[in-house]
Amino acid sequence: MSIENLRKYQQPGVWVYCQACDRCYMTGEEREVDDALWCAYEDCELGDSYDAVEWIIMRRHYPELPEKPERDVQYKPGYEEAL
Numbered sequence: 001m002s003i004e005n006l007r008k009y010q011q012p013g014v015w016v017y018c019q020a021c022d023r024c025y026m027t028g029e030e031r032e033v034d035d036a037l038w039c040a041y042e043d044c045e046l047g048d049s050y051d052a053v054e055w056i057i058m059r060r061h062y063p064e065l066p067e068k069p070e071r072d073v074q075y076k077p078g079y080e081e082a083l
């Protein structure tokens with residue numbers, strides 16, 4: 001999928017969870033690397049934004065997660081507190 005199509009497909013301003021670095025960012029903040037959209041965190045090397053999970057869906061599986069995630073906090077699903 002092209003970056004333009006990805007951007008169209010994703011609503012901006014939605015919290016998503018990066019499964020590679022366990023952190024959250026908002027859609028629209030992804031980095032463009034080699035014609036793909038990547039996790040917003042520059043030190044995240046494996047975070048293809050395609051694998052990001054909407055926070056709302058994360059919370060459906062892990063209700064103990066906070067309603068609104070914080071930036072730069074690593075959330076390990078299944079744990080009560082961010083690590």
Ligand SMILES: [Zn+2]
Binds near residue numbers: 019020021022040041
């Ligand atoms: Zn990441």
